[in-house]
Amino acid sequence: MRHGRAFWLFVGPFAIGLLVFVYVPIAWSLLLSFFDARNTVTPTEFVGLRNYVDMLTDAPFLRSLGTFSVFAAFIVPLTFVLALALALLVNQISFMKAFFRSVFFLPTACSYVVASLVWKLSIFNGVRFGLANTVLGWFGAEPIAWTVSTSPPWYWLVLVTLRLWLQLGFYMILFIAGLQRIPQHLYEAAWIDGASRGWQTLRYITLPQLRTTSVAVLLLLLIAAYQAFDEFYNVLGTDRGYPPFARPPLIYLYYTALGSGGQDFGHGSAGAVILTLLIAGVTLLQGRVITR
Amino acid sequence: MISRRRLLSLAGASALLAACGSNTGRGGNGQALKQWYHAYGEPGVQQAVERYAKSYTKTQVDVQWNPGDYDSKLATSLLSDGGPDVFESTPQISSVRAGQLVPLDDVFGDAKSDFSESILATHTVDGKIYGVPQAVDMQMLFYRKSFFDQAGVRPPSTVDELIDASRRLTKGGVKGLFAGNDGGGGVLGGPALWSAGLDYVRDHQVGFDDPVAAQAIGKLRELYTSDSLLLGAVKDWAEPDAFTQGLVAMQWTGLWTVPAIQKALGDDFGVLPFPKLTGNGKPSVPVGAFGAMVNAKSKRINEAKEFVRWLWIERTDHQEDFNLSYGFHIPPRKSIAGKASKLTSGAAADAVKFVQDNAKASNPPDWTSVMRTAFNDAVSRVVRDGAPADAEIKGAAQKARDELKRLYG
Numbered sequence: 001m002r003h004g005r006a007f008w009l010f011v012g013p014f015a016i017g018l019l020v021f022v023y024v025p026i027a028w029s030l031l032l033s034f035f036d037a038r039n040t041v042t043p044t045e046f047v048g049l050r051n052y053v054d055m056l057t058d059a060p061f062l063r064s065l066g067t068f069s070v071f072a073a074f075i076v077p078l079t080f081v082l083a084l085a086l087a088l089l090v091n092q093i094s095f096m097k098a099f100f101r102s103v104f105f106l107p108t109a110c111s112y113v114v115a116s117l118v119w120k121l122s123i124f125n126g127v128r129f130g131l132a133n134t135v136l137g138w139f140g141a142e143p144i145a146w147t148v149s150t151s152p153p154w155y156w157l158v159l160v161t162l163r164l165w166l167q168l169g170f171y172m173i174l175f176i177a178g179l180q181r182i183p184q185h186l187y188e189a190a191w192i193d194g195a196s197r198g199w200q201t202l203r204y205i206t207l208p209q210l211r212t213t214s215v216a217v218l219l220l221l222l223i224a225a226y227q228a229f230d231e232f233y234n235v236l237g238t239d240r241g242y243p244p245f246a247r248p249p250l251i252y253l254y255y256t257a258l259g260s261g262g263q264d265f266g267h268g269s270a271g272a273v274i275l276t277l278l279i280a281g282v283t284l285l286q287g288r289v290i291t292r
Numbered sequence: 293m294i295s296r297r298r299l300l301s302l303a304g305a306s307a308l309l310a311a312c313g314s315n316t317g318r319g320g321n322g323q324a325l326k327q328w329y330h331a332y333g334e335p336g337v338q339q340a341v342e343r344y345a346k347s348y349t350k351t352q353v354d355v356q357w358n359p360g361d362y363d364s365k366l367a368t369s370l371l372s373d374g375g376p377d378v379f380e381s382t383p384q385i386s387s388v389r390a391g392q393l394v395p396l397d398d399v400f401g402d403a404k405s406d407f408s409e410s411i412l413a414t415h416t417v418d419g420k421i422y423g424v425p426q427a428v429d430m431q432m433l434f435y436r437k438s439f440f441d442q443a444g445v446r447p448p449s450t451v452d453e454l455i456d457a458s459r460r461l462t463k464g465g466v467k468g469l470f471a472g473n474d475g476g477g478g479v480l481g482g483p484a485l486w487s488a489g490l491d492y493v494r495d496h497q498v499g500f501d502d503p504v505a506a507q508a509i510g511k512l513r514e515l516y517t518s519d520s521l522l523l524g525a526v527k528d529w530a531e532p533d534a535f536t537q538g539l540v541a542m543q544w545t546g547l548w549t550v551p552a553i554q555k556a557l558g559d560d561f562g563v564l565p566f567p568k569l570t571g572n573g574k575p576s577v578p579v580g581a582f583g584a585m586v587n588a589k590s591k592r593i594n595e596a597k598e599f600v601r602w603l604w605i606e607r608t609d610h611q612e613d614f615n616l617s618y619g620f621h622i623p624p625r626k627s628i629a630g631k632a633s634k635l636t637s638g639a640a641a642d643a644v645k646f647v648q649d650n651a652k653a654s655n656p657p658d659w660t661s662v663m664r665t666a667f668n669d670a671v672s673r674v675v676r677d678g679a680p681a682d683a684e685i686k687g688a689a690q691k692a693r694d695e696l697k698r699l700y701g
Binding site for chain 2: 041128
């Protein structure tokens, strides 16, 4: 097919942007991963697979991959179920539908950085007049250092509630779109066949019809879990660096590649490639399992 | 000085502002020299450095103020051709080895002997000086005299006394000590080593590969579990707020907060170095200085060097203003520090004395980010998770040894 001038006029700038800002950096990073690239992006010393071997035997990197596999196993189903539940509720009600839809979707428009600072500095700060600690104080409990304490690891409560608040609305909208595409006559046919409103129609009509949406949502959730950065960096990071727990792979790689005084693009890029392969692998596996 | 007030959210804004920078076309070859600073928290500093740059007549100099993650931003820009000509930082051996910095030995001239030796040492790599120190920053322990009197506690002179004091001063909504929202692992790791007579790196060797290091770091764990630390404060250790609001009896913070603390508490506070652990150890204060450096990729190295010489060596009045008119810093030049009246009394005078007697480099050039991360991770796991200190320290020492071997062979 031949494309006219209009096609390139509209697609061209976007394609060029994609090429320059996405594909070239990806290829460059792949190249860097085979070099000793300390404090330079035009390295000369080829080291083969050594960076990969180093990263695969690097305990903190492996630990961060492990932590975030557990994190994904927890946050993905939780967000999925809650987003679906919200979508069903909002889709059911007959009054102020647009209002509720907007209210739940609104946090999606909020900056991760801003939300992180609100969570860290006003809701979950550790002093006695923080919001969460004030509430605890009503029941006579001692203030808790939410983002500091590691036993119990209260910081997960902060991070998970923050992530849910930011993300639920977006996935809810995806589910609502999916729900609205289910033809009404399917439900009517089911009722005639004696299916009860509620659990039976949900189980046999709604969920199967939502399959495409569900696969897409799961995929996006999984990628988002492994790519966690913003809220972790802003809630747990300090000017002294990032603590060794709850450290997302991307944050570890960020410090490896761009940390002050030790820029190491070779190892950073190798880690990024490993992470990409891991995400791709898990995603494919998940697709396999669900669509079977 | 570590760039200490970081707001990632503002990084984008600074790029926008920089894009709007005006170029009036003044100056010989059309383009202005680019000079970068990180964002100082004290009001007035930005206007001051812009004023200095404006009063330089030989070349036009555009100052860029960089809020956010300055270290990463600077390091990235040094890789490209678009970086600054002149910037402030502390030299790292990796940047020197990568040929990113211009040696500035010839810029000093006769003034070299006027700079404090220990500060110049932190800007020296492989025998060459890469930065002209602008302002010396140091950290120390601040304590409320009235709180100590009420509780009948004496200012601590050993680590055990510090832990004991912190415990006894914790009551009625007041905590004993605030040393950062991470429980002290970040800022007190170095002082803990020094308290036991150890160091990060010594003569190209790991300075903390010693059983005593585990004991010293174990003390931080003891402090953390004493239930007397303030954790999760709204502003972190670099700001005096927790101390001035009376949330704590002691806080670990920097000399730069002295004007704010004086304003809030009058003379109801005193300062101390981090105490010693044992007989072998010494009290210590971490000291560091940002220096003006020249980018080796700059197309106008000579003009950049001349500007640095003019700004921080010829114009002693600028150094004095920069160090003393906003937050408190110690001028790196002895002649200026000696006649600074603001540093001759009270807490500031004590600080100057600590720097003379107990200074330790907070960020030595060969303490690389790999070593720092390994050490900080180990300390954090010991302090916050109760991991066994000897094994953690050994692991960090091994990582540091590998890195030193890579650097020095």
